[in-house]
Amino acid sequence: MKPERGPVRVALLGCGVVGSEVVRLLNGQAADLAARVGAPLELAGIAVRRPDRVRPGVDPALVTTDAQALVTRDDVDLVVEVIGGIEPARSLLLEAMKTGKSVITANKALLAEDGVTLFAAAREYGADLYYEASVAGAIPLLRPLRESLVGDHVHRVLGIVNGTTNYILDQMDTHGAGFNDALEEAQALGYAEADPTADVEGFDAAAKAAILAQLAFHTPVTAADVHREGITEVTAADVAGAKEMDSVVKLLAICERVPAEDGRNGGRGVSVRVYPAMIPRSHPLASVREAYNAVFVEAESAGPLMFYGAGAGGAPTASAILGDLVAVARNLVGGSRGPVEVTYAELPVLPMGETITRYYVQLDVADRSGVLAAVAEEFARQEVSIQAVRQEGLGEDAQLVVVTHRAPDAALSATVERLRKLDIVREVASVMRVEGEETP
């Protein structure tokens, strides 16, 4: 445990739930961390907005409001950013790398919006840029994709990457609750924020999908490229319909390589999307309950893989940050560098309309002869093939449930639009995509 060099000095930007946990671990595990790094880790300063707030376990002498000065200090080796948001986080990280510091960030919004700028700076200034904590909390996911699977050919990443929405959908599935009741309960228990927009509208999951797709396919993807639908319109009827199909509704982040017709290796492009969808209860993701996260990866040689764990929270996120901190500090002590992102593939991100999906459609229909034929005709008109139809109820309660085969999303949604206009269709009661089948 003899350090072979002076301490590695760490600047921390932000000291909220995650930041204060990072401080606690740096202090509490100091001897272990020093042995693993080969040198002690030492806090050089902590930049906060409200310096007067009481922070148990934090040395007030380290606290500053001048983040800009902190990241450019000569006695700082590494910068950990847990402020979140685009600015000032981006400027501070760029400034840090420009002055020769490696950086660790948990900032998914920034990485998904402008990762390209950060990666370019890391390359230009020879800095390490690690960001395991930005997706799925403590679950080691980015390092496996970035390194373990780097010799493989990833076909698909299918994940539950937002704990709040998984909690809400799980409550709806377990107790038959409606969306609003489940949201209120999630808020009461601290799983959802007072303004839940980022979670329930899928913005958080979309940022993570962009980061995952970029790593999996070595191609630039931003949050704006991600087709995004939240869960606010998921109804108790949708969840009940899924149950009847022996399925469950999950908010999925889906990153898929779309095969080229000529069979060329990279594929025609990638599809990156976030939406609620039905998956069979037999799928490993179906049993992910409460606020847990899990990501299913399908690669050519590796086959199916799944990673499961706590996707958020102060301690799990801090665990991921500490892992990155030790890795970057080891690199510093050993005079080496971690992997640099490569986005050589430059595959196009395909529009949602070209994405191949399956639909579950539940219709309230008039109970008279010819209904099924008329409905089937609309699917056929868009060249959508039907896998199964089930008619339920009689008279006023007559319902038709249609599950399609795989078809372009544009054809499926056009079919649903036309069905809405049919006289014999009183209401399109539920439309839900169906996922979790074999690799396309």
Added chain:
Amino acid sequence: MKPERGPVRVALLGCGVVGSEVVRLLNGQAADLAARVGAPLELAGIAVRRPDRVRPGVDPALVTTDAQALVTRDDVDLVVEVIGGIEPARSLLLEAMKTGKSVITANKALLAEDGVTLFAAAREYGADLYYEASVAGAIPLLRPLRESLVGDHVHRVLGIVNGTTNYILDQMDTHGAGFNDALEEAQALGYAEADPTADVEGFDAAAKAAILAQLAFHTPVTAADVHREGITEVTAADVAGAKEMDSVVKLLAICERVPAEDGRNGGRGVSVRVYPAMIPRSHPLASVREAYNAVFVEAESAGPLMFYGAGAGGAPTASAILGDLVAVARNLVGGSRGPVEVTYAELPVLPMGETITRYYVQLDVADRSGVLAAVAEEFARQEVSIQAVRQEGLGEDAQLVVVTHRAPDAALSATVERLRKLDIVREVASVMRVEGEETP
């Protein structure tokens, strides 16, 4: 995709199922691999025992029987070893590192027997030593433990790390088959070898447990330190008994930090063991079917994590090797190095008798008054507390099922030995450890 340097030249030792798949991927994915590494990967030579064997896709000009000459050639940058076994693999890897080459190995037996020598050589000669493929095939597991969780405090690793035995136990659970029938079926389907000893006696799992424990606890552990029991004595009655407990029998590799009574951070030592045990069906590992592998990790900050996938086979193992190959080649191109193993903790490996476990015991007993009291007395004598007792059947068929609370394994096994000698106990029909509960 412009290479910035000459090709990275790779020597391959062994060209069986895994080796030939490595060759296929190196050739088939050449452009992608070059882009990810920053330089092309080129096969410099392939050492085999039988040079005349036909190997489709393998350039005969690369084949040699002189592995020793190959690993010391100046035009070789990296050595990939997929021979298996202790010698000549160890000598070849040491020779390679001595002459400045980084190495990648899938050799769990060697790592578990003499990892210390390999790690010391890697440190001494500044070589990278990567071995993701040695445990759980394509599942990224060692890199997460080695890097992602390196800032955390791992309490426990609980894994299904042998596909053959999981297939056999899954068949016994699903179809009520006996061990021998299930083994024969596994052999017919290619899941088990003609000589299944390494798998069914737990040697394979014990080697993997040693590797996992060493990484998780930063402490030296060899295969000889691992308490090992195989599955050959698991009976249909054991599996049926587990079912009645809403549990399932799995061959588990368990690496556990044993807390110190004074609460000190590292703990009193580590327990590393492989044996068949009951786990509740609600445990994530219980649903791992067929020949799949999964490893459950519990860490202080990260909480519970699970990694799931194909644990063996040519393609998955080759995927793990290619991931390591790209990482090591990137290091070479970038002039850096991967993490070096640290075993600073030097925690003792505790004997099995001191390990805290729970037992399930099923007894055929005489159906007369006082039986329960006599049995309970034996548990009490060893200070083993009973969690539940169930009496079943009458007369000749009278059975007693006892589930204990947690106790030292020595006390539990001593109790069972004494029960075997009681007049009123006709037979100890089943003894099985119970695992999969909360962190100790």
